Amino acid sequence: MTGPGRTRRGLPISLRLTLVFTVLLLGSLAIVATVAYLQLGRDLRTSLDSAVLAGTDEVESRLPQATRVDARTTGDVASTVVDSQALDARGRVRSASTPALEGRSLLTDEQFRDVVAGSPRFGDSDRTGDPMRVHAVRVQGVPGVRVLVVATELDQVEESREAYLSLVFPLGLMAACLAGVSGWLVSRRALRPVARMTSEAADIGAGDLTRRLAIGGTEDELSRLGVTLNAMLERLHDAVRRERDFTADASHELRTPLAILRAELEMTLQRTDDPESRASLTSALEECERLRGLTEDLLLIARAEGTRLDTRAPTDLGDLTDTVLFRFRALAEQKGVTLTRRGDAVIDADPRALERALSNLVDNAMRHTQPGGHIEVTIEPGAGLSGSPLLLWRVADDGPGVRAEDRERLLQRFARADPARTTGGAGLGLAIVEAVTRSHGGTVSLDRSPGGGLRATLAFTAPTEEG
Numbered sequence: 001m002t003g004p005g006r007t008r009r010g011l012p013i014s015l016r017l018t019l020v021f022t023v024l025l026l027g028s029l030a031i032v033a034t035v036a037y038l039q040l041g042r043d044l045r046t047s048l049d050s051a052v053l054a055g056t057d058e059v060e061s062r063l064p065q066a067t068r069v070d071a072r073t074t075g076d077v078a079s080t081v082v083d084s085q086a087l088d089a090r091g092r093v094r095s096a097s098t099p100a101l102e103g104r105s106l107l108t109d110e111q112f113r114d115v116v117a118g119s120p121r122f123g124d125s126d127r128t129g130d131p132m133r134v135h136a137v138r139v140q141g142v143p144g145v146r147v148l149v150v151a152t153e154l155d156q157v158e159e160s161r162e163a164y165l166s167l168v169f170p171l172g173l174m175a176a177c178l179a180g181v182s183g184w185l186v187s188r189r190a191l192r193p194v195a196r197m198t199s200e201a202a203d204i205g206a207g208d209l210t211r212r213l214a215i216g217g218t219e220d221e222l223s224r225l226g227v228t229l230n231a232m233l234e235r236l237h238d239a240v241r242r243e244r245d246f247t248a249d250a251s252h253e254l255r256t257p258l259a260i261l262r263a264e265l266e267m268t269l270q271r272t273d274d275p276e277s278r279a280s281l282t283s284a285l286e287e288c289e290r291l292r293g294l295t296e297d298l299l300l301i302a303r304a305e306g307t308r309l310d311t312r313a314p315t316d317l318g319d320l321t322d323t324v325l326f327r328f329r330a331l332a333e334q335k336g337v338t339l340t341r342r343g344d345a346v347i348d349a350d351p352r353a354l355e356r357a358l359s360n361l362v363d364n365a366m367r368h369t370q371p372g373g374h375i376e377v378t379i380e381p382g383a384g385l386s387g388s389p390l391l392l393w394r395v396a397d398d399g400p401g402v403r404a405e406d407r408e409r410l411l412q413r414f415a416r417a418d419p420a421r422t423t424g425g426a427g428l429g430l431a432i433v434e435a436v437t438r439s440h441g442g443t444v445s446l447d448r449s450p451g452g453g454l455r456a457t458l459a460f461t462a463p464t465e466e467g
Contacts, residue, residue, distance in 0.1 A: 013194075014187040021183040022176055029172045040164055044157045045133070049122065051080035052135045056150045059084040059097075063142045068097035085149040086139075087112065094144055106134050106149050115147050124154065131155070193222045201229065210237065258295065262288045315351045317393060318344035321377050324358045328366060336371040343379030345391050347463050349440050357436040360429040361395040361456050368399035374451065381462060389462035398451030407446035407454075433458070 011019075055069045059082065066084040083097040087105055091112040096102040106125045107115065115121055121136040131154040139145045197213050204211050212233060215226040265288060269281040318341070325339045332339050339362075358377070365375045375397050382392040402410065411434040433456065434444045442460040449455035 014184060014191050017187040018180055018184040021187075022180040025179045026172070026176050029175065033168050033172065036168075037161065037164060041157060041161060044160055048080060048133045048152055048154070048157070049135075052082055052133060052150050052152055055080075055082035055084075056135060056137065056148070059150055060137075060139065060148055063139065063148065064095065064145045066095040066097045066101075066148075080152055082150055082152050084151070086145045087147040087149060088144055089116075089146045091147070100128060101151075104128060106132065106151055107136055107147070111136070112147060125151070131158075193226075197222075197226055197229065204233065258288060258292045262292070312348050312350050314346050315349045315354060316344070316346050317354075317379050317391075320351060320355055321358065321379070324355060324362055325377065327359070328362055331366060332375075335366070335369070336373075337366065337369050338374045339377075340374070341377045341379075345379050345463070347391060347440075347460055349460075350436075353436045353439070357433040357458070358393075358395070360433050364429055364456075365395055365397035365399065365454070369397045369453070370399065373398050373453075382459065384459075391460045391462045393458040393460070394455060396449035396451065396455040397453040398449065399453040401448055401453050402446065404448075410446060411444060430456075 058069045059067055064086055066086040068081060068083050083101060085093050085097075085101050085106060086095045087107070088094045091105055091107070091109060093102055093105055104127055105112065106127055107121070108127075111121055115136045115138055118138060120138070121134065123134055125132050125134045132151040133154055134149060134151045136147055136149045139148050193216060200211070200213050212230045213226045215223055215230070262285065265281055265285050269278060269285070272278060272281070321341045325341060329339060362375065362377070369375055375395065378392070378394045378396070380392050380394075382390040384390050410430050430444075430446075437444045437458050437460075440460060442458055445457045445459070447455050447457070
């Protein structure tokens, strides 16, 4: 079942094409087999009719005694045994070629009268218990015989039909299975470029839009699809690049005016003694500082997303974690929050950017952890979905936590959590963490911590032993 907000996972196109192809083939085979089955019955009956007609003259020449003949000896037909009955003027059997035909006439009274009246009869009869093909003609000039009935059994028709069905059904199923497997292989091969483009498109992230889909040399629909997608990626790359450049340029250009404004406010604050003026200037300085922090955050995000971070170097995550936790130790003691670190590792990274990312995570945890709470930073090995080794850098608190449906949204710019975890701020902290992590080839995930709060996990490719 699928609930609200869920989508049903459909069958792969290759499998759907295979099913459609197999169903159409089975339908076609069924139609052809049915037509052949009906035609076989008609052809066999025509053959029997020819045999009966071929044996009629031979049997009639031997009257008044009814005899059995092989139609092959009297006509150009396949070997078919023909039996006969000689009926008198009252429709009773005077003689028969076999004991089974002596007891009862193959004709009804009405049919007998029609034949006596001069209307020969060709039809089926089961008056003896077995279905037979019957030809009845009026006889003249033979004492005691009024009607001659020549017949052959229809069992061979049914037996031939049954043999046909016993052969067609297995062959049809084998053909359908073979066609299904062939159709699946062909469709898989035909759709392989689509799967490849899907995989390549999934690997293209917002941090690196310079990659393009590989396009084959064939001028077909899939090649045109790849060209169209690459053109779309190019337009998207240009739009994102313009946005990043604007953000970086605006943030950079705002630094000098804000520094001048801050200096002017500080000088004015030193020259005035009026309490109201000093309060207003102090508030303006605080807002100026907030604007400066916002521009620095936007500039860092633009640099991280544009992969323009500082030169990377081997970075000890344990030492970097201790540095950040030491910076927050006084605030933690004031709030009664315990800060701990577990694990150690060295990776090739931009230490300043990682320090800023960890500071944002610890600051976020400090603002939402209640007095007496605990914040733990762990560095431990892990594994990706494909089993590849990872290095997990985690910050966990025991605060109120975040609803599952809000966690992914928190990694976006200016996103806010639910009211339980909203304490002000511009909403760029986790966006910076996500941008910095992605610029290092890692990923960020948010989940519930063992203490019931929020746990942020930064997953990086595990360094090799040589590194």
